[in-house]
């Protein structure tokens with residue numbers, strides 16, 4: 411992840427912003443601050459402002475002079491952690507490098523195990539579903555493993571996090587240590603090809619493994635020859651609107667592959683006002699829902715309203731965090747992961763986030779919370 415210093419990011423904006431207002435027009439968070447970019451850069455963002463930015467990057471995409479308000483807010487997060495201006499340990503329930511975090515405990519309580527998917531074995535090809543999919547879509551993860559196994563006989567499953575959450579929280583040195591360990595694990599297992607479903611994981615691991623010969627493939631490339639993916643869908647003809655993921659906005663690798671695969675299945679595509687390079691956040695970016703839940707909900711509702719305007723039958727996303735977020739909006743159109751459509755494996759995501767929340771209710775919930783929070787963190 412790009413990590414310029416706060417001073418550098420602010421000076422760049424102070425000196426070069428032409429005050430066109432394009433970024434503010436696209437961003438609810440900037441509109442909420444109510445100041446121009448040079449003014450924010452001159453006084454430097456507050457910690458609250460930094461943790462209100464979803465790090466979505468739309469401001470970069472629309473800037474006519476290639477500036478990045480996003481970099482300023484990301485650098486402010488890193489400075490806040492470094493200077494202990496935020497009690498980041500209060501959010502340790504999210505840290506993926508702790509044995510007990512919200513996701514690992516959710517999997518344990520719901521008996522989600524991938525013991526039958528040859529996890530962490532020394533095999534040439536590895537499927538890396540990412541922690542959100544591993545946790546909240548175990549049936550889809552298992553189905554994907556099965557279909558991928560049909561294409562790659564010697565397939566292991568890596569039940570790891572890519573490390574991006576640490577980066578987004580502003581914990582860059584901790585993320586660096588995490589990534590060194592993850593890279594060593596992948597190399598020790600002698601993996602030559604890594605298959606990824608999540609765009610966040612894809613771009614994060616592309617950086618982590620940049621100096622290795624390990625080949626990264628999206629699940630859409632890996633499943634291109636698959637019989638189910640290649641055949642016409644039983645509900646072909648339905649109109650799909652695709653929500654693009656923020657980390658894909660620059661390279662648009664997933665955006666292109668997903669659209670091609672959906673058209674091949676016989677679906678027709680209708681596009682939202684903001685798509686591909688100019689996609690909008692789903693509301694889960696930058697973990698804003700943990701810091702500014704009302705703002706995050708408003709971002710989600712705004713995006714859902716865009717999807718509804720297209721007249722689509724289905725809102726499809728290729729990041730499970732986006733899918734789960736959209737599924738929380740009661741009046742939303744049907745939401746599916748793109749892979750549910752391609753594999754003809756429909757799922758209902760409406761109550762998944764609620765189920766995760768209720769884990770902490772009642773006296774048992776309190777004990778679970780204490781267990782997650784009390785444990786000593788790894789450094």
Ligand code: SF4
Nearest residue numbers: 437463464466467469
């Ligand atoms: S990264 Fe997204 S949320 Fe943050 S300032 Fe830019 S457009 Fe706004």
Ligand code: SF4
Nearest residue numbers: 427428430431433473
């Ligand atoms: S889009 Fe770029 S130039 Fe325009 S206000 Fe934002 S940062 Fe400044």
